[in-house]
Amino acid sequence: MSNLKIYPFGGVGEIGSNMTIFETSKHIVIIDYGILFPYEDFFDINYLIADSSQLDTNKELTLFITHGHEDHIGAISHLLTEYPQIKVISPSFASILIKAKLERRKINRKLTLYDENSQFEFDEFTLHPVHVTHSIPETFGFVFHSKEISTLFISDFKFDLNPSFEDIFNYKKIQKLFASSKKSLAMLDSTNILNPGKTLSESDLIEHLDQLIANKKRTFVTMFSSNIYRLKNLLELAKKNKKKITTIGRSLNFYLECAQEAKLLSLEDYPYIEFDAIQNYSSTDIIYVVTGSQGEHLGAARRIIKGDQKNINLNEDDQFIFSSKPIPGNEKKVYQLYNLLAQKNVSIIDYKTHTIHASGHPCQEDLKQLLEHISPDFYIPIHGETYFLRKHIDFIHHHFSQIETIYLNNFQGVEFKNDTFRLINFSPIDPHIIHGNDLIIEREKISERRKIANNGIIFITLNHKSQHIEITTKGLPTEFDSSLLKLKDLADYCAFVENKKRDHDYTIEQVRIKTRTFAKSILGYKPITLVHMV
């Protein structure tokens, strides 16, 4: 009898920090371990990661990586530090990205590579990787197969039957495996479930990018750095149009290096030039591919647009192509760039005016086409926020009423028994917040930071012996400083007259309370106040 439990600890009910567990009698197979970027600027938080403390460490642990995006591999170093015994299985391109990540943390690990012909045994199950199309090379879903139940898991994909540089989505493999199981379950991507229609293929963009690149203009293109096949198409178009192409930005250069190591492309085949060589060419002959498509503060796009990049001054003869779409929450930052470009009268080209960006996730039509090919018995929407998961369920009910849907969130799961699934529950644990040198920072500390940021700080040092008082403020309006003498008098009276005979702790607390009340009368709010007695 097949013994299988499936449960997500991350990525279901949110987008990011993906982590789903397939548990058999003796094995725990963890699918991906990624990071979640905070939705807004969040006091310099690096990212959030799923809590892994409920993993059953009596079983053999394996980490199976589906592809190299940060929301799937970004937190691996944390998992390997906590569970050094984990065996890691990864596609080749993702493994190069992971190794670079682990090197930075001085973790030396051997990874097991897989491709579409690989198979991995976990008790009575066999994991069969399935090549899928997405927005980074070498993305895989898989079928977790036994005679009784086959589960298809694809967190990120689009159903592309005409991709650039890679094979088509291998739905035939899924059909075959599903046909040799009594029951089947599909767990699929909810990212674009609100969008009717079909997701564009990378190859749909080529003629539109070609027309733009053919313009006799200096061309800037900003895009997601990990979209290697988009970059490869741009390299091809530079060659075709007899132009030179260069890249600006750390992450683009990093991915380009990794792509070459993975033999996905070779810059020697293209008219690629180093940035320092641009002066040797006429400006309308150069295509700059740059980072920062989301308006990031440290991105090359912002630097160039603000005029802070050496040797580049934008003017009205330039065109700036945003071959990307703002991730919800980043729109303001991106429009800031549009406004700066508009000031210089640079042509702005984006996905709204031209077909120059393709998502890596399935719209409704992609899901329909795939489901018509594979017709599963059960269905669990994944990779999406709760609203999207619910909409995904509605979509399945509407178009495939014969499929039984199951709604899951992180820390809920299913167990396969008697040809069907029953729900199981874990204790929900908030994701960990990672900060600075990859340290965990507690939620209370974040709310402390929020208070400091919102209200500023007053430091008061009371010298018990000399009765001297020193006051320093941070983050308060200059106008408040003119009241510091008054505050000093108040603290002086409170500490050394009114409470002269009280113990230090009591005096300190009284000075703190009086200071905050005094500050509120001027500022309208109470700053954080730290009082010390020396």
Ligand SMILES: [Zn+2]
């Ligand atoms: Zn992805």
